[in-house]
């Protein structure tokens with residue numbers, strides 16, 4: 001797997017590691033800031049608030065820590081959690097499958113290669129668990145994230161709708177094979 005060669009100096013201190021219970025309040029904070037920045041034009045404020053207060057409530061997030069079938073990584077810089085990527089196992093009768101369900105980096109830290117490091121670490125973890133395919137659903141209008149997924153090997157599969165409070169959000173679902181090529185040593189991060 002290609003190592004990050006062209007990242008700015010500030011990313012030297014980047015650590016990608018599994019989330020712990022101590023990180024949960026900070027993950028919740030990162031989600032709030034990044035959701036407001038990303039979705040203020042497309043998701044009504046009350047729907048954002050309701051979703052964040054349930055899905056990103058530290059008590060609810062705790063179920064994903066140290067739990068089989070969850071790969072919940074945080075990006076830490078200068079002792080601060082500044083992003084996260086959460087993969088979960090999805091049932092399939094014959095093939096190991098997973099979905100990337102949460103992927104956020106604080107606005108001030110975006111476009112520095114941190115998302116890429118989270119994805120690389122995640123795919124490596126999935127490979128070790130014999131997962132063969134990973135999917136992700138992204139708001140169809142989120143062209144930046146869609147382009148990023150496409151650059152990371154995800155292939156468009158279909159569009160589907162999902163209720164978010166009082167509105168329906170159109171999502172684009174992508175699928176990516178996970179192979180031994182995704183296996184990396186953590187020091188390559």
Ligand SMILES: CC(C)(COP(=O)(O)OP(=O)(O)OC[C@H]1O[C@@H](n2cnc3c(N)ncnc32)[C@H](O)[C@@H]1OP(=O)(O)O)[C@@H](O)C(=O)NCCC(=O)NCCS
Pocket residue numbers: 006007008034038103104105106109110111112113114115116117137138139142144145147148151
């Ligand atoms: C999506 C997200 C998690 C990606 O994290 P990130 O840290 O910004 O991702 P990266 O920096 O690895 O890559 C982003 C872009 O920066 C570019 N980039 C990577 N390293 C770079 C560097 N050193 N210098 C300049 N640009 C760089 C990448 O080429 C990529 O460009 P692309 O979109 O044209 O492919 C983050 O941007 C984010 O939180 N966005 C808002 C929320 C969101 O959309 N989440 C996804 C929900 S499904």
